[in-house]
Ligand SMILES: *[C@@H]1O[C@H](CO)[C@@H](O)[C@H](O)[C@H]1NC(C)=O
Ligand SMILES: *[C@@H]1O[C@H](CO)[C@@H](O)[C@H](O)[C@H]1NC(C)=O
Ligand SMILES: *[C@@H]1O[C@H](CO)[C@@H](O)[C@H](O)[C@H]1NC(C)=O
């Protein structure tokens with residue numbers, strides 16, 4: 001950008017700000033037509049939600065501007081912090097630039113909802129993911145089971161047969177005189193049939209230690225996974241809640257869950 005156009009920039013910003021101020025206040029957002037709605041008082045509503053979500057998932061692969069959601073498959077997660085403490089053992093793992101594949105291939109098995117309570121929102125979704133592959137950068141410090149780790153590198157995880165329940169709880173709130181739900185928690189404790197992990201540089205350059213630790217991790221992943229799961233649940237809660245709240249806080253409750 002040359003000096004002249006740079007000097008023009010503030011004028012443009014002022015014009016834009018004025019245009020935004022002059023625009024009529026937008027009403028509550030409307031859902032795109034590919035979201036199939038269900039009558040929340042219908043006796044079969046949960047089956048309807050399950051079908052609707054099942055059809056929606058692959059559509060969200062590339063994200064949705066209308067819903068304000070980034071691409072789901074592949075899904076990019078800039079950062080997640082996993083902090084754990086088990087007795088005397090504590091550690092943390094910062095996971096960056098994670099790219100996940102397979103999230104939209106899930107089968108939606110069942111939905112259980114309680115939408116009639118004016119205080120609390122509660123919905124559970126049972127899902128099965130045939131395969132999930134994740135890769136990214138990590139930085140770790142501490143101990144996992146018996147292994148002290150202190151490293152920085154790349155990792156990847158291949159998961160097969162992942163079963164989970166998404167447990168969503170929320171509170172009804174008012175925004176501009178409209179009722180919305182704000183999620184308080186998005187819990188999950190996935191069960192995994194098989195897992196393969198790879199990580200480079202777990203011991204800052206010691207390849208033999210790295211190989212041994214990976215061998216251990218791949219032989220005994222169920223033990224490690226069980227130990228980390230409650231802490232992973234906390235980390236996922238933050239990430240998933242923030243994503244889901246983009247939708248929940250954008251569309252009024254009556255828009256997302258209309259009653260006939
Ligand atoms: C929710 O409450 C409405 C009004 O009281 C009632 O008609 C409806 O059957 C209830 N729905 C469920 C799923 O309990
Ligand atoms: C997502 O984008 C890719 C690449 O542009 C395209 O091949 C694919 O069909 C799109 N998927 C959906 C569900 O729109
Ligand atoms: C995980 O990364 C390692 C090292 O880059 C690579 O050899 C391996 O093929 C990757 N795993 C998968 C399933 O891509």
Ligand SMILES: *[C@@H]1O[C@H](CO)[C@@H](O)[C@H](O)[C@H]1NC(C)=O
Pocket residue numbers: 167168169185187
């Ligand atoms: C779902 O989470 C809530 C707390 O947010 C908890 O009270 C409830 O027991 C959980 N339900 C299941 C089935 O785990």
